Amino acid sequence: MTSYLELKNIEKSYPAEQGTIKVLKNIELQIKKNEFITILGPSGCGKSTLLKIIAGFLKAEKGKILKKEKEIKKANLDRVMLFQDFEQLFPWQTVLNNIIFAVKAASQNKKEKLNKKEIESRALNYLKEVKLASYRDYYPHQLSGGMKQRVALARTLASESEIMLMDEPFGSVDSQTRRELQHLLNEIWQEEEKTVIFVTHDIREAVFLADKIVLMKNEPGEIIAEVENNLSRPRNRNSLKFNQLFEQLQYKLEN
Numbered sequence: 436m437t438s439y440l441e442l443k444n445i446e447k448s449y450p451a452e453q454g455t456i457k458v459l460k461n462i463e464l465q466i467k468k469n470e471f472i473t474i475l476g477p478s479g480c481g482k483s484t485l486l487k488i489i490a491g492f493l494k495a496e497k498g499k500i501l502k503k504e505k506e507i508k509k510a511n512l513d514r515v516m517l518f519q520d521f522e523q524l525f526p527w528q529t530v531l532n533n534i535i536f537a538v539k540a541a542s543q544n545k546k547e548k549l550n551k552k553e554i555e556s557r558a559l560n561y562l563k564e565v566k567l568a569s570y571r572d573y574y575p576h577q578l579s580g581g582m583k584q585r586v587a588l589a590r591t592l593a594s595e596s597e598i599m600l601m602d603e604p605f606g607s608v609d610s611q612t613r614r615e616l617q618h619l620l621n622e623i624w625q626e627e628e629k630t631v632i633f634v635t636h637d638i639r640e641a642v643f644l645a646d647k648i649v650l651m652k653n654e655p656g657e658i659i660a661e662v663e664n665n666l667s668r669p670r671n672r673n674s675l676k677f678n679q680l681f682e683q684l685q686y687k688l689e690n
């Protein structure tokens with residue numbers, strides 16, 4: 436399969452006390468359509484910076500990003516970002532209205548004319564996907580952190596973007612909820628056609644979710660390896676192959 440997204444020689448520096456500090460160096464990556472990529476690396480290696488560059492929120496000083504061989508420069512609804520922060524929903528709107536907002540944006544973007552009932556029913560379907568339909572009239576402050584992340588995930592899906600950029604979205608929940616959210620995301624990704632770039636520093640999360648695991652190192656952030664993950668889905672965290680891959684990745688990151 437040919438590349439859908441291509442990162443070519445991306446470099447990024449930030450201002451520092453003395454001059455600048457190089458955060459990303461020579462980032463080259465090819466991503467297939469509907470592939471699930473995780474970017475795995477230590478804190479500060481530039482994972483979030485790279486995601487923000489792909490989203491179009493930050494500019495790289497060198498290199499380019501191609502989508503279907505055309506350069507992309509700005510943020511666009513074809514790419515949507517999901518963050519770790521629990522407070523990314525509109526607090527003054529109900530769960531359903533948070534999703535309706537994204538349904539409206541997506542339909543306007545596609546020049547689709549939907550009436551109120553169609554918009555609501557579409558939004559409700561996304562809430563069903565994350566198993567929260569019965570919470571439609573709750574406000575974000577009435578939900579747990581894990582539930583907020585499920586609503587945020589539904590809103591991301593409702594934007595109908597082809598590319599989902601996920602910045603440690605499950606990094607702030609307890610380990611049991613984190614596993615449930617990983618299962619849910621795996622199910623959703625298998626049903627929907629989405630290209631996912633998922634940042635994490637949790638090796639097991641990467642092994643559970645990804646088709647391809649991109650390993651990065653620190654100072655400056657560089658890709659050190661790309662590891663294909665062909666384990667069959669849903670993945671069994673206790674299987675020998677799962678744990679072998681975990682150990683292989685851990686070794687690569689530590690050496």
Ligand SMILES: Nc1ncnc2c1ncn2[C@@H]1O[C@H](COP(=O)(O)OP(=O)(O)OP(=O)(O)O)[C@@H](O)[C@H]1O
Pocket residue numbers: 449450458476477478479480481482483484485636
């Ligand atoms: N706006 C900024 N100005 C200056 N330096 C920055 C800025 N944003 C990030 N950095 C620095 O760039 C480096 C990479 O940060 P980034 O958040 O991309 O790393 P990360 O791999 O996502 O880290 P973590 O896993 O801890 O979230 C860090 O050293 C950070 O301090």
